Amino acid sequence: MYAKFKAARFDAEPYAQFVTAVGEPGLEIGCGDGEPLLTLRRKGLDVEGLDSSGDMLERCRINAAATGIDVTLHHQRMEQMSLPKRYRSIYLAGPTFNLLPDDETALQALRAIREHLTSDGAALIPLWIPEPTLSDEFGVTREAIEADGTVLRYTAVSEVYDETARNRVTTTRYERITPNATDSIEREWNLHWYGTERFEAMCSEAGLSVTAMVDDEGRAVSPQATEFTVTVQPG
Structure with missing residues (x-):
């Protein structure tokens, strides 16, 4: 995806x-x-x-x-x-x-x-x-607001950085907040x-x-x- x-x-x-x-x-x-x-x-x-x-x-x-x-x-x-x-x-x-x-x-x-x-x-x-994510960035939530007022939040939770395999796998949490609901998903982003x-x-x-x-x-x-x-x- x-x-x-x-x-x-x-x-x-x-x-x-x-x-x-x-x-x-x-x-x-x-x-x-x-x-x-x-x-x-x-x-x-x-x-x-x-x-x-x-x-x-x-x-x-x-x-x-x-x-x-x-x-x-x-x-x-x-x-x-x-x-x-x-x-x-x-x-x-x-x-x-x-x-x-x-x-x-x-x-x-x-x-x-x-x-x-x-x-x-x-x-x-x-x-x-990519460089490794800095340690003080984990747990810090970033937020953006779309034109319709929907709030999007992103938080880096943890990471594995492997220079030999040329992979950075970052566990992240995404939240989508509307007046009617809050959707949350946690997934891994693999950058190669x-x-x-x-x-x-x-x-x-x-x-x-x-x-x-x-x-x-x-x-x-x-x-x-x-x-x-x-x-x-x-x-």
Whole structure:
């Protein structure tokens, strides 16, 4: 479930620029409840969305209908993606790829991306190497209020950080508070990460060629980079 509790809103412009430069149709993997996907649709770009969470896709449909936007959505996991068309541009908004639990699943996802790209297409994959959560952050509740007054609360409870396995598993508690009810769920977030060289090797194994690895300013990154965006093409 890529975006069950989507805590971040991403600037749509870099993704709009990517789709415009590479070409349409486009596909957003991990679209969640619709951002930045719906912004790109408002710009008139031919972009579809994919997510593993049916609940989030339903929210995306509601958000799209509220603003009169037509959008095509697919309920599938990225590593099991099997869609009836190919795309010139595929992107993940933020480091959604880090939610895949291990290298094997990640390789399956890269192969699926490769199979859904046109021969002249490209994919944009942001990645992140997370630090351990600071000890004084456990038990601290963060709160956000949505436009309808719904209160969303997030609390980190505990964590296992394994540099050898390249995994950070954080137990978290989420609360959704409305005037009528309070929903609470506790779950584990597994972030799995890759260094630049390992990820490039995995892309090659999946039949993809890395054409760029850059930071937020568009500058080429070093092998020690902890946050970078990868552009790949069928290779």
